[in-house]
Amino acid sequence: MNSSIIEIKKPIISIQNLSVSYEKGKNAVNKVTADIKKNSITAIMGPSGCGKSTLLRAINRMHELYPNIKTEGKILLNDQDISRLSLIDLRRKVGMVFQHPNPFPSMSIYDNVISGYKLNGIRQKKSKRDDIVEKSLQDVALWSEVKDSLFKKGNFLSGGQQQRLCIARALAFEPDVILLDEPTSALDPIATSKIEELLVKLKKDYTIVMVTHNMAQAARISDQSIFMYLGDLIEYGKTKVMFTNPSDKRTEEYLTGKFG
Amino acid sequence: MNSENITKNILFVTSLIILLISIGMVITLVSGSIPIFKEFGFQFIYSTEWDPTAGRENYGALPVIVGTLITSFLALIICLPLAFSTSLFIAEYYKGSIISKIIGTLIDLLAGIPSIVYGLWGFYVLRPFIVQLGLSEQGYGIFTSSLVLAIMIIPYATSLSTEIISLVPNHLKEAAYSLGATRLEVIFNVTVPAARSGIIASYILAFGRAIGETMAVTMLIGNRNAIPHSIFDIGNTMASVIANQFGEAEGLKLSALIAIGLLLFLITAIINYLGKLVIKQFS
Amino acid sequence: MTARPIKNSIFKGAVIVFSLIAITPILLIIYELVRKGYKQINISFFTEVAPSTWDAMMANNNGELIPGGILNGITGTLLMVFVASIIAIPIGLITGIYLYENAGKRYANVIRSISDILQGSPSIVIGIIGYFWVVKYITNGFSALAGSVALAIMMLPLIIRSTEETLKMIPQTIKEAGLALGVPYHKIIMRVLIPTSFSGLVTGILLALSRVIGETAPLLITALGSPMVNFNLDKPASAVPLLIWEFYNDPNMVNLIWSSSLFLVVFILTMNLISKKIAPKKN
Numbered sequence: 001m002n003s004s005i006i007e008i009k010k011p012i013i014s015i016q017n018l019s020v021s022y023e024k025g026k027n028a029v030n031k032v033t034a035d036i037k038k039n040s041i042t043a044i045m046g047p048s049g050c051g052k053s054t055l056l057r058a059i060n061r062m063h064e065l066y067p068n069i070k071t072e073g074k075i076l077l078n079d080q081d082i083s084r085l086s087l088i089d090l091r092r093k094v095g096m097v098f099q100h101p102n103p104f105p106s107m108s109i110y111d112n113v114i115s116g117y118k119l120n121g122i123r124q125k126k127s128k129r130d131d132i133v134e135k136s137l138q139d140v141a142l143w144s145e146v147k148d149s150l151f152k153k154g155n156f157l158s159g160g161q162q163q164r165l166c167i168a169r170a171l172a173f174e175p176d177v178i179l180l181d182e183p184t185s186a187l188d189p190i191a192t193s194k195i196e197e198l199l200v201k202l203k204k205d206y207t208i209v210m211v212t213h214n215m216a217q218a219a220r221i222s223d224q225s226i227f228m229y230l231g232d233l234i235e236y237g238k239t240k241v242m243f244t245n246p247s248d249k250r251t252e253e254y255l256t257g258k259f260g
Numbered sequence: 261m262n263s264e265n266i267t268k269n270i271l272f273v274t275s276l277i278i279l280l281i282s283i284g285m286v287i288t289l290v291s292g293s294i295p296i297f298k299e300f301g302f303q304f305i306y307s308t309e310w311d312p313t314a315g316r317e318n319y320g321a322l323p324v325i326v327g328t329l330i331t332s333f334l335a336l337i338i339c340l341p342l343a344f345s346t347s348l349f350i351a352e353y354y355k356g357s358i359i360s361k362i363i364g365t366l367i368d369l370l371a372g373i374p375s376i377v378y379g380l381w382g383f384y385v386l387r388p389f390i391v392q393l394g395l396s397e398q399g400y401g402i403f404t405s406s407l408v409l410a411i412m413i414i415p416y417a418t419s420l421s422t423e424i425i426s427l428v429p430n431h432l433k434e435a436a437y438s439l440g441a442t443r444l445e446v447i448f449n450v451t452v453p454a455a456r457s458g459i460i461a462s463y464i465l466a467f468g469r470a471i472g473e474t475m476a477v478t479m480l481i482g483n484r485n486a487i488p489h490s491i492f493d494i495g496n497t498m499a500s501v502i503a504n505q506f507g508e509a510e511g512l513k514l515s516a517l518i519a520i521g522l523l524l525f526l527i528t529a530i531i532n533y534l535g536k537l538v539i540k541q542f543s
Numbered sequence: 544m545t546a547r548p549i550k551n552s553i554f555k556g557a558v559i560v561f562s563l564i565a566i567t568p569i570l571l572i573i574y575e576l577v578r579k580g581y582k583q584i585n586i587s588f589f590t591e592v593a594p595s596t597w598d599a600m601m602a603n604n605n606g607e608l609i610p611g612g613i614l615n616g617i618t619g620t621l622l623m624v625f626v627a628s629i630i631a632i633p634i635g636l637i638t639g640i641y642l643y644e645n646a647g648k649r650y651a652n653v654i655r656s657i658s659d660i661l662q663g664s665p666s667i668v669i670g671i672i673g674y675f676w677v678v679k680y681i682t683n684g685f686s687a688l689a690g691s692v693a694l695a696i697m698m699l700p701l702i703i704r705s706t707e708e709t710l711k712m713i714p715q716t717i718k719e720a721g722l723a724l725g726v727p728y729h730k731i732i733m734r735v736l737i738p739t740s741f742s743g744l745v746t747g748i749l750l751a752l753s754r755v756i757g758e759t760a761p762l763l764i765t766a767l768g769s770p771m772v773n774f775n776l777d778k779p780a781s782a783v784p785l786l787i788w789e790f791y792n793d794p795n796m797v798n799l800i801w802s803s804s805l806f807l808v809v810f811i812l813t814m815n816l817i818s819k820k821i822a823p824k825k826n
Contacts, residue, residue, distance in 0.1 A: 285664075285669075363562060374757025374758070
């Protein structure tokens, strides 16, 4: 595989020769090597079934939930092998936001934001908790909209607001990295553009890795792009370069809508 | 061991309890039945004698098996038009209307009435009515029991088939309507065939209910261990003979009752399994 | 040419008529219970134990209300249902969670099938089990504990299946949200899954309770019945349905039959309605 890969100095995440398989002999992710740049947005693209979600989930080991999963190679987070980290430590450092907004239905907005601490039994002073909730909701531009109904359940929120609440929940843990798995595919265009703005703002403090189906979105907000096909990393480069001058034929075909 | 594994183990070990209960049930029933099968062999199942007199004890389960099957079949036959109509009423003709909700709720309430209350109602209300009609002298017997059983199983026969009939996609029905079919024709050519296995399954499960029903039948069937000659004759079912005679039974008789319990358990298990198989076919 | 519309109308008419017939029994039963039962319901009905035959006969002869009430039945029912719940609710919930977590696995399918078979098995058979496991070997005599165990075995499969079905309604991604925060498994179960499906779980438990509260047959051969209020688990205890059975067998007590049945039915139907009210709506 002669894939083009950019070099990144002092990567926050280093994926090294990673293979993941659900069935014997069939790699969903095939010997992928890539470094992720700190404080930037990296988009992972590719047609359905190309392994992009599996790759994303491998970064916080959510892929281990699937039965019969086999993983080879390794991922370093700040030079530490993530398989050596406890799940809680890893997932504190690597937050995740899903395709469909999934606030905990039984919890208030406040409790949802603070749920990482609550559910893990991490005690915090009331004033500290209040600060975390306010800051996280401010960061996702939801504070002014919900500050009067913090203790209500979040089911009255719109889909976009719920998704921002889920991002706030991830931010509350003060992670280094935020993984997003097609975070706007269930949202309308206005809610989508708000989330995109938000992500661009957030990269100052966080490293963002997102899977997206939406090429325009990747072009708009990502700094680096990874293109995957059938489990292989085909091309990895600066988004601008890749979108204007893809080096692999398959990337070009995908970007021009020939398949996908 | 980490907390993940502890939790998984607690879940797994707890799930064993129901497995152990059912294995224990079978062991208990089988070991309790051994004496009677040792004494009479499989003759126990097809013999019609039931004589507890010491010295010439003789037990045969055929009368109660026949009694059970006849009452349950008759109940199912009586129940069928009622349950089928109700399902169509709720899920087809008046789908989503208030009247359908009311009827659905009333049918559901039937499932909440205890067996013994059905028995009382059958005894004090239905039985005199049967006598008045001249169907039987005392009003007891297979027919009276079946009538009450039919009412008792209506909710079981209705709920699942209603749900499945209402799931038949509209576009199927519309295709038939667009060809000029009447509603009746749509029902029998489209809706019912599409929902067939679900409807059949719900009647199988309702039949299983009828077979195991105890108190109401015990109060109405007349309790005689002989093969009934007609549907207005008195008789006994497997469940009613146990309820009636378990208290004072010992020795061989106790074993005979347990063996009947075992057969009852097996028959209902098989029927329920069949019902589930038919449902699986549907989905 | 006109035959088709005519057939169509006749069939619709038949559906309506049969549906109305199907809902008549519940109305008749409730009417009968209220008509004959309300007279005996007063304070002493809830505060006194069942009268002796003699007292009842004297009252009948003098044209008075039968003295006494069903306190021993109410306390017995509460005791046995309480103990049964303590046994069945935790085991049922945990097994249900196990089935949900291991949905596709072979062993889970076996457990699910067993649970279905147990749910379909006749209550009298479960009574036999209670008799052999507890009456014979633990309490050495009829006892409230034996009744509780029988009721618990009946509740278990109901709770297991309702728990699994309720949990299945939670989107998988809610669980993933918890896992993505690094929350340990048991905390996700306790603090996310259970609170999210709380109303559904309560509905399942209430339905299981309302199902066993009216049971007579299994108690007949386990708890037996008792003329006194008894909170002692290894002594016989009464229950409301058991009292109804005793009243039914005693010609002097006829009037009490109806009030006790009315009480029992109102209690169970209220529970049913409450559980339907709080049940999560399917979408």
